[in-house]
Amino acid sequence: MIAKSVFDYRWIQEIPKGKPVLIIAEGVFMYFTKKEVIELIYKLVKAFHGAEMLVETIPNSLVKQSKKQDLIKKQIRMNVQFNWGVKNGRELEKLNKQIKFIEEWHYFEYHKDRWKSIRWLSLIPLFKNRFGNRIVHLSLG
Numbered sequence: 310m311i312a313k314s315v316f317d318y319r320w321i322q323e324i325p326k327g328k329p330v331l332i333i334a335e336g337v338f339m340y341f342t343k344k345e346v347i348e349l350i351y352k353l354v355k356a357f358h359g360a361e362m363l364v365e366t367i368p369n370s371l372v373k374q375s376k377k378q379d380l381i382k383k384q385i386r387m388n389v390q391f392n393w394g395v396k397n398g399r400e401l402e403k404l405n406k407q408i409k410f411i412e413e414w415h416y417f418e419y420h421k422d423r424w425k426s427i428r429w430l431s432l433i434p435l436f437k438n439r440f441g442n443r444i445v446h447l448s449l450g
Contacts, residue, residue: 315349321356330360339367339391346393347404354407358450364401366443369394398445411446
């Protein structure tokens with residue numbers, strides 16, 4: 310754990326070189342703009358060529374919904390909103406030609422007992438893809 314903003318790129322120098330790197334971005338990218346995500350991805354690819362990355366993504370529909378409603382403000386009492394989402398994990402390859410999509414896991418596919426009455430909706434692809442987060446596994450370079 311490094312106590313710096315992800316955009317304070319000095320943290321990159323604190324990662325040991327010559328060892329395998331796994332970057333985990335959970336609950337982060339959706340708060341950034343597309344421009345910020347592209348800039349960060351560029352820096353990560355450049356600094357950690359060959360690393361693997363697990364990134365949580367949300368669908369575009371949740372970004373649009375959060376801008377119309379104060380969903381996050383009501384849930385966690387913070388004045389933030391979602392700014393970036395993707396239709397699916399393969400879209401991340403478009404951010405940088407060095408990124409390779411490996412696989413993705415949809416939240417609705419796990420811990421089905423947690424979803425209670427909406428778990429049956431996860432069987433409907435349109436609902437599942439419009440309202441569920443994913444973890445996307447990437448290779449950088």
